[in-house]
Amino acid sequence: MKLMDALEGRRSVRRYDRRPVPESLVIELLRSAESAPSAGNLRARKYIVVGRPDLRKALALAAYGQEQVEEAPILIVILADFDRSRTRYGDRGYLYAILDASSAITCLLLAAFDAGLGACWNGAFDDQMVKDLLGYSEDLVPVGIISLGWPLESPPAPPRRSMEELVRWEME
Numbered sequence: 500m501k502l503m504d505a506l507e508g509r510r511s512v513r514r515y516d517r518r519p520v521p522e523s524l525v526i527e528l529l530r531s532a533e534s535a536p537s538a539g540n541l542r543a544r545k546y547i548v549v550g551r552p553d554l555r556k557a558l559a560l561a562a563y564g565q566e567q568v569e570e571a572p573i574l575i576v577i578l579a580d581f582d583r584s585r586t587r588y589g590d591r592g593y594l595y596a597i598l599d600a601s602s603a604i605t606c607l608l609l610a611a612f613d614a615g616l617g618a619c620w621n622g623a624f625d626d627q628m629v630k631d632l633l634g635y636s637e638d639l640v641p642v643g644i645i646s647l648g649w650p651l652e653s654p655p656a657p658p659r660r661s662m663e664e665l666v667r668w669e670m671e
């Protein structure tokens with residue numbers, strides 16, 4: 500797939516069929532996520548892959564009942580590793596760790612689309628509930644729960660803001 504087709508064609512997909520996603524494909528997606536840039540190359544991010552139905556159900560509750568989180572056969576929780584980034588960058592490390600995790604998510608979403616999967620970045624969840632369910636250290640902050648599966652919908656492109664509204668040019 501051409502990059503521009505992936506950029507234009509990727510959508511947030513929230514309905515999936517029950518066919519499993521092979522582990523080898525999940526590993527490929529994680530590799531794609533790790534192709535993302537990273538501040539100082541610290542790669543201040545971690546991944547937790549969840550397939551267990553009981554845990555998906557509990558995470559869906561933590562995500563305020565969002566159905567795609569329970570329905571997806573695979574969830575990938577991406578965490579910012581604040582401690583790792585802070586050791587080099589001090590307070591700015593907080594921002595960098597979140598950006599490291601976010602850039603990885605973007606690559607993962609594009610790779611999922613390229614592989615024919617549907618995926619959605621779920622950012623609305625209760626941090627504490629997610630932490631209690633997954634049990635990681637205090638220095639990790641969840642940035643997204645990515646729900647993944649074979650798509651049962653192809654949503655239309657959402658409206659976009661105009662470039663005039665978004666961009667200021669300072670050329671001369």
Ligand SMILES: Cc1cc2nc3c(=O)[nH]c(=O)nc-3n(C[C@H](O)[C@H](O)[C@H](O)COP(=O)(O)O)c2cc1C
Nearest residue numbers: 509510511512513565619620621622623624654657
């Ligand atoms: C930081 C972030 C948080 C998001 N959280 C949610 C979410 O909790 N639930 C959801 O259904 N979609 C969520 N989305 C997906 C957006 O709704 C979606 O990207 C947006 O509507 C544009 O649609 P598109 O991804 O199909 O281009 C989130 C996206 C981002 C970047």
